[in-house]
Amino acid sequence: MTNIHDERHFELTVNGERRQVVDVYPGESLLTVLRDRLGLTGAKGACEEGECGSCSVLLDGNLVCSCLVLAASATQSSVVTVEGLGGATDVQTAFVECGAIQCGFCTPGLIMAATNLLERSPEPPTDEIREALAGNLCRCTGYGRIVEAVQTVIAQRGQGAS
């Protein structure tokens, strides 16, 4: 019988730190490694197949569903999770203040998606916001306050820049 505890280990760069990942199954997803091996539970699992966006993280600056990324394939990449945003960013604050959070399970994924959107496109119109966030399911809010939060950030950044 194969020993399923074959010693496997590798390094990941997560939120700017090199992290040792040990004692993993070869097929573990980045989401599983982040949550169960590295104790970073900000990324959430709600569908395990890339449909809900709750596990969204940035991989070399690109928004990905971490449940679809093989952890062992990310050793040369930089991973940023919601914990790595530093806290109290304008996006996070707007989500809190605009009522974009109810149960909050989708929130970390949406924060990552919205943060990434505004990096790529600083002043997206409403239909672009909707299209960009369409990979992140929310079951509580009906999305109205989420659109509002993103628009609030756009307005604030616009004022700050002027």
Add this chain to the structure above:
Amino acid sequence: MSDLGVRESSVAGGLGQSPVRPDGIAKSEGAYEFSSDLSADNMLIGKTLRSPHQHARIVSINTAPALAISGVHRIITAQDVPGKPTYGLISSDQPVFAADVVRYIGEPIAAVVADDEEICARAIDAIEVSYEVLPALADARLAKDPNTPSIHPDGNVIREQNVITGDLNAVGDVIVEDHYSIGMQDQAFLGLESALAIPDEDGAGVECHVATQWLHEDLGQVAACLDLPESAVRLVLGGVGGAFGGREDLSLQVHVCLLALATGRPVKMHYSRSESFLGHVHRHPAEIWMRHHATSEGILVKIEAEFVFDGGAYASTSSAVLVNAVTHAQGPYRCENADVKGIAVRTNNLPCGAMRGFGVVQACFAHERQMDLLAQACGLDPLEIRRRNAMSTGDRLITGQVVESVAPVSDIIEGLSRMPFPERAGATEEHPYELPGGAGNTTRPDDVVRGIGYGLSIKNLMYSEAFDDYSTARCQVRNGVVTLKFATAEVGQGFITIAPQIARSTLGLEEVELDVIDTNVGSAGSTSASRQTWMSGGAVEAACLRVRELVYQHVATAEGVDPLVYTIDGTELVNTSTGARRPMAEVVVGLEFDEEVEYRHRPTVPLNEDGQGDCHTAFAFVGHRAVVDVDIELGLVRVVEMSTVQDVGRALNPLSVTGQIEGGIAQGLGLALMEEIIQRDGRIMNPSFTDYLIPTIADMPPVVAELIEIPDPQAPMGAKGVGEPPTISSTPAVIAAIQDAMNTAYGSAPHLRRVPLQPSDVAKTVNARLGD
């Protein structure tokens, strides 16, 4: 003269304001612990073996090959349940583990506990179960046939309930009837079922951190199955990722506690998405026939209806869901004569129970489609037929109960009729996102037809039929800080936001802390039935009022005056006879108070055989208008806008109310257009978010909401529950709008009578026309 009443806005974070959620920052930073984020040292993982058969006798279970796998600690089956072998919310008819018979695909048979998830999965595969497959009862209409063999010792009929009143021979000038179907909807909360059980060191008890809607109900059921006194079981609310009714029944609670007690180690269980579809109850699929009689002017004369609810294999709350359906068959309209029959039956399908709207969703879809048919038959506008029949406060329901709640149905209709229509800017090739097929280049702008539709509903609030419905809250004041303790499940709705608002406004103290939500205080009842603002809000207010009285008495004794001279204005204590003011924070220095209160709503009674009786506590009303663009050839629909006028009594936190309205409408839109669990021979064909679709941000239109704030005299602080109404009549409004587009395109079109709508329901009309 100054106003000595409580000026609520003068307390920062008081009632009527929208302070931010206390857990908002943690949630935005990923630091909030959901039940699935919990872990403990030395923790093991548990997993459930489920039935692959709809109906079968279990001949044997051989766990030996699974136990032989390295890393597997224990496997438990029905024989390892020390206490009560079954559980259930209303009747205890559902086995913790199937012992001799399985009654649906997905029924738990055994649970494994192992070092990790992967070993659990291997062990589950290694358990050998042999079955004798039995004929399955899959059709609810067969279940009610007395010749059909019983699939459960309690029989196939869970409940029959009729509502009969008035002149059954009454006949209208205009009669419309049809058959309606509602598919099985899933709550699809994002935070999957999860719990962490930690055994006491001496093995005599267990602490379970779980995402649930009702800690004390879980406690009673779990302790009975574990054969432990309730004092030996402590339930703590793990962070809850949405609920919507799907966490009212037990799922993994007993299993995880048994595994923890069996191994003496912390055990965590968490479901995958596909397992979650099997692991909780769903919205009942229903078949409904309705016949409406009216005068030629469109005034309702009589309603006839028959409801068949498929409860699935176990009872859950089916009997209460049925009562809600039959007692809401009339909708928010006056009608004196009714002949309504209802039955909820058992089948070998997935068990069904609570989901937002609880029986009223099904009834409302049918009565609103009927009102549109009636409007057409009488040559009236859809709003006009509703206006002519609108219920008011003091009207008598078909149950004989008088509506004592504020019933602003006419105001709702007027509000909807005043709402401006969205511009028709979209639906061109320059704005591809505005087309029903999205940017996928599927819809030709020429095929797009706009439609407008309406839906109205009435919804009971709180529990019905003599249920002893109460909530408990404790208010402590020490060092000027208020601490609130309650067992109210925060599932995302925001009770933890309004509870401190209530305390601030009642006591004039701004600093409020919340204690842990667990079973170390009396029950709060369930976070369901739109009841927590009323019930737990009522309990928090009552506890704070009691503390306030003690403060008044203390100060009155010191000052030698009557306590009745005092009132609180904002953050100040005011002596109304002298006008003297002192900050409350100063008044309570050195004082300590600790008051616990059980709040009950007024009593209700069970329905009699004819469905008569004051069975409900209170009612809320709402109306919806949907504007849709329909690709009339392909049957694709884009909802352009949803408007709503909702009776809320009083918005204690306007932002939270908006959140409930928008979120509830999204679930109603989902039922209208996309959400259905498809079962074939009892097997779910779409147990994933790839195939069970819920609305995305691209599916949800802007929501225009107007609140009617007439404080309800019976409600604490005047506030009605707001959670369920948005979901209920949004569904028929969307369907009515699609019908309107089809009628516009073709002059007339077949009556839409099933949700969720399928594109073929629209497209086959085209094909029929082409065949003409």
